[in-house]
Amino acid sequence: MTDPAPLTGEPLAVDLVNTRPHLAGGPVDLIADVAGLRSWLALEAERLEEAVGPLGGDDLAELHRVREYIAAALYAARDGEPALPEAVLGINRALAAAPLVRELARDSEEGLVLVPRREGAPGVRLAALFAEDAAALLAGPAGSRVRACGAEDCVMLFVPAHPSRRWCSAARCGNRARVARYYQRHRTG
DSSP states (O other), X not given: OOOOSOOOOSOHHHHHHTTSOEETTEEOOTTSSHHHHHHHHHHHGGGSSSOOOOOOHHHHHHHHHHHHHHHHHHHXXXXXXXXXXXXXXXXXXXXXXXXXXXXXXXXXXXXXXXXXXXXSOHHHHHHHHHHHHHHHHHHSGGGGGOEEOSSTTOOOXXXXXXXXXXXXXXXXXXXXXXXXXXXXXXXXO
């Protein structure tokens, strides 16, 4: 891969794990620092339950920690194996640290509405959000469909909507594979 822009559009937990692609220079972490995390969260903003607020190093560390647990569980799912107990425990700890509660709030257009809310520091709330998405994915039917990109040099995961999907992105890896096959056919032919 040569494009450092993160892929988005998979389940949130998968998108989080995919923030560590392999680029031409080797593996990178797109959320290695708070600025990278803020940029990535801006791409995911429409899918987040609430505004994130200010972020610091502790928040980043919390998200890195839960990403490791989620990655271990998703890689196990990809391989058709059960998630390691440590991964399940780490995901459950993140869920317990900032449980989702719903409370009544006034809405100017609808009257009273139920609003989801989490307590705690931004990183703890984010970790819980991603842990919840991972738990729902892994416990549901999509958990058994987690796949690795078919490109040899790609480490991205995805959940295919169609069983014949082979690439994390048709525009990135799929197109590169087609170009490589074309080049190989015409070079040897």
